[in-house]
Amino acid sequence: MVEHRRFGNLLPHLILLAGIIVVAFPVYLAVIASTHDNAAIANGQMPLYPGTHGLETYWHTIASGTGKTTRQPVGGMMLASLIMATGIAVGKIAISIISAYAIVFFAFPFRMAAFWTIFITLMLPVEVRIYPTYKITSDLSMLDSYSGLILPLIASATATLLFRQFFMTVPKELVEASKMDGAGPIRFFFDTLLPLSVTNIAALFVILFIYGWNQYLWPLLITTRDDMQTIVIGIKKIIDVHDALTEWSVAMATAVLAMLPPVAVVVLMQRLFVKGLIETEK
Amino acid sequence: MANVALRNVRKAYPNGFEAIKGVDIEVGDGQFCVLVGPSGCGKSTLLRMVAGLETVTSGEIDIGGRVVNRVEPADRDIAMVFQNYALYPHMSVYNNMAYGLRNRGMAKGEIDTRVQEAARILELSALLDRKPGQLSGGQRQRVAMGRAIVRQPKAFLFDEPLSNLDAKLRIAMRVEIRKLQRRLGTTSIYVTHDQLEAMTLADILVVMNGGQVEQIGNPLEVYQNPATTFVASFIGAPPMNLIGLRDAGIALAGAGSEAGILGIRPEDLQMVDGAVPDGGVAFDLRVEAIERVGAETYVYGLRAEQAGGAAVSTRPGDLPPGEILVRIPGQSGPAIGERIRAAAVREKLHLFSTDGRKRIALR
Incomplete structure (x- = not known):
C-alpha cells in the first residue's frame, strides 16, 4: 500500500523519531561522558556537549585501563572478546553447516532422530545446563582458556535449522548433476553447496558474532585470570568499585568501544545479511 | 559410442511399489531412443536407473558391453540433461561445462579445447563468462547440452529437457537436439510425455504404461500398427x-x-x-x-x-x-x-x- 498524503506521513515519522531518540540518546550520552573528566560526571553536572578529555580518555582506556578494578587495558579485553566472538561464530557455522549437510543430503538410520535431537537443544541454552557444562569444562581443564570460552557455546540448533531449510531448497537435480560430473560428497560440499550458502553464512555470522560478543554469564563463570577478561565483563567490573570514585569516563569509553566491533560487523555485512535472509533464487 | 541394453530390468521400492515391472530395451550404437508415456509410467525412473541415480532391483543395464548395475553414475561414461537444467548457479557457463572434466583430472588445454568446441557448436561462445541466472531458458538449455557434449560420453540421457520451454522454442530446440545427435552420432535415450516430441525425435520409440513397455518400434510403425489400445x-x-x-x-x-x-x-x-x-x-x-x-x-x-x-x-x-x-x-x-x-x-x-x-x- 503506497499512499501519498502530505500530512499522512507526519505521525509515523514522529513516532519513528521518538523511537530513535529513545534508543540513541543513551548512546550519545555515553559518547559525551567519555570525553569529560571523572569529576564532571560524578558531581552530576556533565554538559550535553563533548568535553576536552576525549583522546586522552580513550588512549588511557585502550592502553592501560583501570588499575584498581580490571587491572587490564581495555585493548586486551577487546582482543579476548574478539577471539571469543569470532571463535563462537565460526565454530557455530562450521558445525551446523556440516550437521545440516548430513541431515539433508545423506540417508542414514535415525536421521530424523538426529535432527530432532539437535532441534531440542534449542531448549537448552548455556544458562540451563550451566552446572554440567561447567563441570565438563573444568574436568577437561579448559577453565581460563579460549577453548573453554568457545567450545561449550558452539553447538547451534538455530543455525543447523537455518542451513537445513536452505539446503532443502537446493534442487536435487543439482546433487545428481554433481554426481554425474564426478564430484563426490566432499567436492559437492565445497564446490557447490558452500558457494551457494555464502549469503546465509554471512547473515548467520552477523547474528552469531553479536551473540558471542555479548556473552556475559559463561565468561564470568569460567575465567578468573585478568588477561582472559572479555570487554562485557570489563564494563561491569569497572563500574563496580568499592570505597572509591568510579572512573566513569573510562567506563563510558569502554562501553563505546564495546559497541564498535558489532556495529562494524553489521555495517560491513549489512548487504549480505539482508540478502541472506530474503534471497530465494537459487 | 556404444549400445545400451536393458535386460528384464525391475525396480521395486522398499514399500513394495513396483515402479518398473521388467523392461527389455535394446538401443543400437548411435540410435536415438525415446521413452514416452503418461506421468507416473516409470519412464523417468527407468532413465535414472540407466544414469545410476536409482538402484536396479533386478535385471541388467548394459552400456557398451559392460553391465553397470553397480557402477557409480560418474563412472558409467554417460551424460545427462535434466529437466530443470541443474546448472551450477554460482559458476560461469564455461565453468559449468568444464567442471565435470576438471573433476576427472583432465589437462587444462584439453578442457579448453573441448569447451570452446562445444560452445561453438551450440553458439554459446559469447556467453561463456555469464552466470546461468543471466541466461534465457533456451540458452540455459544449451549450456546443459554443452555440459553433456564436452564429456564425449558413450550415451546421452535426456530427462524431459524441453518441458520448461515455451512452445515455439520447444520446437526449435527439438530440431536442434536431433541435428546435434545425428552430427555427434552419440547413442541417446530421451524421456518425454509429449508424443509429438517422441514421434519426431525417435529412431526407436518405446511406449510405456504402468511400469511396463507397451510397444517398441520405429515411430511410424508404432503409429500404423499400435499394439494395444x-x-x-x-x-x-x-x-x-x-x-x-x-x-x-x-x-x-x-x-x-x-x-x-x-x-x-x-x-x-x-x-x-x-x-x-x-x-x-x-x-x-x-x-x-x-x-x-x-x-x-x-x-x-x-x-x-x-x-x-x-x-x-x-x-x-x-x-x-x-x-x-x-x-x-x-x-x-x-x-x-x-x-x-x-x-x-x-x-x-x-x-x-x-x-x-x-x-x-x-x-
Whole structure:
C-alpha cells in the first residue's frame, strides 16, 4: 500500500523519531561522558556537549585501563572478546553447516532422530545446563582458556535449522548433476553447496558474532585470570568499585568501544545479511 | 559410442511399489531412443536407473558391453540433461561445462579445447563468462547440452529437457537436439510425455504404461500398427477413435470372436454421402462441435444410433461415449447440428481384444 498524503506521513515519522531518540540518546550520552573528566560526571553536572578529555580518555582506556578494578587495558579485553566472538561464530557455522549437510543430503538410520535431537537443544541454552557444562569444562581443564570460552557455546540448533531449510531448497537435480560430473560428497560440499550458502553464512555470522560478543554469564563463570577478561565483563567490573570514585569516563569509553566491533560487523555485512535472509533464487 | 541394453530390468521400492515391472530395451550404437508415456509410467525412473541415480532391483543395464548395475553414475561414461537444467548457479557457463572434466583430472588445454568446441557448436561462445541466472531458458538449455557434449560420453540421457520451454522454442530446440545427435552420432535415450516430441525425435520409440513397455518400434510403425489400445490412443493427436464393437452394434466381417474394440484414426475417416466402402465401416453422426485449426478441421460427431454409454474409455481425456472425431483437411466442414456420414476403408481399421491389451489382425 503506497499512499501519498502530505500530512499522512507526519505521525509515523514522529513516532519513528521518538523511537530513535529513545534508543540513541543513551548512546550519545555515553559518547559525551567519555570525553569529560571523572569529576564532571560524578558531581552530576556533565554538559550535553563533548568535553576536552576525549583522546586522552580513550588512549588511557585502550592502553592501560583501570588499575584498581580490571587491572587490564581495555585493548586486551577487546582482543579476548574478539577471539571469543569470532571463535563462537565460526565454530557455530562450521558445525551446523556440516550437521545440516548430513541431515539433508545423506540417508542414514535415525536421521530424523538426529535432527530432532539437535532441534531440542534449542531448549537448552548455556544458562540451563550451566552446572554440567561447567563441570565438563573444568574436568577437561579448559577453565581460563579460549577453548573453554568457545567450545561449550558452539553447538547451534538455530543455525543447523537455518542451513537445513536452505539446503532443502537446493534442487536435487543439482546433487545428481554433481554426481554425474564426478564430484563426490566432499567436492559437492565445497564446490557447490558452500558457494551457494555464502549469503546465509554471512547473515548467520552477523547474528552469531553479536551473540558471542555479548556473552556475559559463561565468561564470568569460567575465567578468573585478568588477561582472559572479555570487554562485557570489563564494563561491569569497572563500574563496580568499592570505597572509591568510579572512573566513569573510562567506563563510558569502554562501553563505546564495546559497541564498535558489532556495529562494524553489521555495517560491513549489512548487504549480505539482508540478502541472506530474503534471497530465494537459487 | 556404444549400445545400451536393458535386460528384464525391475525396480521395486522398499514399500513394495513396483515402479518398473521388467523392461527389455535394446538401443543400437548411435540410435536415438525415446521413452514416452503418461506421468507416473516409470519412464523417468527407468532413465535414472540407466544414469545410476536409482538402484536396479533386478535385471541388467548394459552400456557398451559392460553391465553397470553397480557402477557409480560418474563412472558409467554417460551424460545427462535434466529437466530443470541443474546448472551450477554460482559458476560461469564455461565453468559449468568444464567442471565435470576438471573433476576427472583432465589437462587444462584439453578442457579448453573441448569447451570452446562445444560452445561453438551450440553458439554459446559469447556467453561463456555469464552466470546461468543471466541466461534465457533456451540458452540455459544449451549450456546443459554443452555440459553433456564436452564429456564425449558413450550415451546421452535426456530427462524431459524441453518441458520448461515455451512452445515455439520447444520446437526449435527439438530440431536442434536431433541435428546435434545425428552430427555427434552419440547413442541417446530421451524421456518425454509429449508424443509429438517422441514421434519426431525417435529412431526407436518405446511406449510405456504402468511400469511396463507397451510397444517398441520405429515411430511410424508404432503409429500404423499400435499394439494395444493404450498405444493407439497415446500416440497420435488427436487420438484414435476407439469403439466397442458390440456396444456399437457393428458386425465386421472377418473380425473373429476375440475382437472387441475397433480403432480408427480421425484422419482415416472420410465424409461420404452414399454407401459404406467395401468391407469398411461407416457412422451416421450428428455434429456436436467443430474445431478449426487452420490447416485442418476437427469434427466431433455423436453417433445417431447411440444414446450414450458406449465407446471405450481407456484414460481420462478420451472422448465421451458415442462421440467420434473426424479430421478433415482444410477449413471447410459441416455446420453444428448437421447430420453427416463418416466412413473408413477396411485397410485403415485397427482391431483390439476386448481388454485392449492385444492387437488382432483383420483378415
